[in-house]
Amino acid sequence: MTTGENLATLLPSAARSQFRAGLRRPTSGYSAGYAQANLLALPREQAFDMLLFAQRNPKSCPVLGVLEPGQLSSTLLGGGDIRTDIAAYRVYRDGELVDEPSDVVEYWRDDLVAFLIGCSFTFEAPLVEAGIPIQHQLQGVNVPMYRTAVRCESAGSLSGPMVVSMRPLPPERISDAVRITSRYPGVHGAPVHIGDPRQLGISDLQAPDFGDAVEVPAGWLPVFWACGVTPQAAVMESRPELAISHAPGHMLITDLPNASLQVP
Amino acid sequence: MTTGENLATLLPSAARSQFRAGLRRPTSGYSAGYAQANLLALPREQAFDMLLFAQRNPKSCPVLGVLEPGQLSSTLLGGGDIRTDIAAYRVYRDGELVDEPSDVVEYWRDDLVAFLIGCSFTFEAPLVEAGIPIQHQLQGVNVPMYRTAVRCESAGSLSGPMVVSMRPLPPERISDAVRITSRYPGVHGAPVHIGDPRQLGISDLQAPDFGDAVEVPAGWLPVFWACGVTPQAAVMESRPELAISHAPGHMLITDLPNASLQVP
Numbered sequence: 038m039t040t041g042e043n044l045a046t047l048l049p050s051a052a053r054s055q056f057r058a059g060l061r062r063p064t065s066g067y068s069a070g071y072a073q074a075n076l077l078a079l080p081r082e083q084a085f086d087m088l089l090f091a092q093r094n095p096k097s098c099p100v101l102g103v104l105e106p107g108q109l110s111s112t113l114l115g116g117g118d119i120r121t122d123i124a125a126y127r128v129y130r131d132g133e134l135v136d137e138p139s140d141v142v143e144y145w146r147d148d149l150v151a152f153l154i155g156c157s158f159t160f161e162a163p164l165v166e167a168g169i170p171i172q173h174q175l176q177g178v179n180v181p182m183y184r185t186a187v188r189c190e191s192a193g194s195l196s197g198p199m200v201v202s203m204r205p206l207p208p209e210r211i212s213d214a215v216r217i218t219s220r221y222p223g224v225h226g227a228p229v230h231i232g233d234p235r236q237l238g239i240s241d242l243q244a245p246d247f248g249d250a251v252e253v254p255a256g257w258l259p260v261f262w263a264c265g266v267t268p269q270a271a272v273m274e275s276r277p278e279l280a281i282s283h284a285p286g287h288m289l290i291t292d293l294p295n296a297s298l299q300v301p
Numbered sequence: 302m303t304t305g306e307n308l309a310t311l312l313p314s315a316a317r318s319q320f321r322a323g324l325r326r327p328t329s330g331y332s333a334g335y336a337q338a339n340l341l342a343l344p345r346e347q348a349f350d351m352l353l354f355a356q357r358n359p360k361s362c363p364v365l366g367v368l369e370p371g372q373l374s375s376t377l378l379g380g381g382d383i384r385t386d387i388a389a390y391r392v393y394r395d396g397e398l399v400d401e402p403s404d405v406v407e408y409w410r411d412d413l414v415a416f417l418i419g420c421s422f423t424f425e426a427p428l429v430e431a432g433i434p435i436q437h438q439l440q441g442v443n444v445p446m447y448r449t450a451v452r453c454e455s456a457g458s459l460s461g462p463m464v465v466s467m468r469p470l471p472p473e474r475i476s477d478a479v480r481i482t483s484r485y486p487g488v489h490g491a492p493v494h495i496g497d498p499r500q501l502g503i504s505d506l507q508a509p510d511f512g513d514a515v516e517v518p519a520g521w522l523p524v525f526w527a528c529g530v531t532p533q534a535a536v537m538e539s540r541p542e543l544a545i546s547h548a549p550g551h552m553l554i555t556d557l558p559n560a561s562l563q564v565p
Contacts, residue, residue: 085352
């Protein structure tokens, strides 16, 4: 098992090799300086709806890349294989989760279009660099993610709620976290909500819908970012025949440098 | 005829009314503070390719909105009609320009998907506010636009060159122009090239491919931004059966405030 410090300096290609070989674990803290991505693959038939859903919900679904039918790699993957290089996958049939395998070679089809969507793990490195504590890293668990009562704008056959990730922050560092993350719109950008989770329709912070609960230290506020699990929630609601995604928190580590995503 | 100052304070709905009534003129300087947009409408069959082309060429094709088949308006248009509310249109059949009408009611089809793509006229207001001179406004002409030798990343049936708009700037204001425009990635963002036009494959600045030539004052540099006419160049090269666009420089003036497009 690699230690925390080693994870941060691991090159994306080396990380993908470990996952290809079967390692399963959340990828927060991996390969500092390189963008992480959500996967959602859908049949060609739903591809326009998905791209339109992403265009209409850019905070939840910032598209970093699209693999066309038959395409298994791209520069984002540095020659890797989208079917094997993620730590854990989810397979949905008619909106039901039917498997959570370590690779999806047997499930993949030639008509699938794979959408790579920015992940907020990407901006955790600059947050850590600025001395902002990331609780789920410190507690050694997956980031907590929640379905909200906020509806996404629908597109054709796809509709669903916005999903958010949550990081508790000390009040005096929230401005810095807003400033830093807003510079990365390609990986969800600035928070969508700060404070009271009930206003998002989240009744119990300790019962996330995806990932693990983290302790919110006394006097800190929960801060919520739009999350790339949002398309999975749309899949669960909209029930396309087949969908393949990463398992929440188990991201594709891309070769894309964070610096290329940064706006002033 | 409204004067320059009146144009800037004209509300988008009032501007659209004038164009609906038949006025034809470039829209640089109109409705300061509101985003302007390029139009490209294609049959549903090519819609995924177009959205993918936009995703892969975000500097040239930042998508502000998409009207689905049968949809003629949206909040961007404030109840207006996409077929009538632009000052001038272009109609392409098999990639050939066949008409440049004042409305496209007779050409529109129920299967058309309309893409509204950000236009750099949007950030001219904050440039003017910062005291940066906009030559084509001062000279009372359309902005000059050029096909470049830079190839866009293709998507399915769509391929073509990047088109750029050009504004000459005094050297001491170029940094400010970069800083200001980079805050508006939704309307092309920062310049793609500063200086020597030959490096973009432009042999004669005085012979733009679209719009009008402007004088480059002695000692100033030409500064180039990616342009939303890029999809029209792709249409000319890729020859879809039907395409309807705005006429270059004659933009849709939307109800979208610039402020909502601004990143820090």
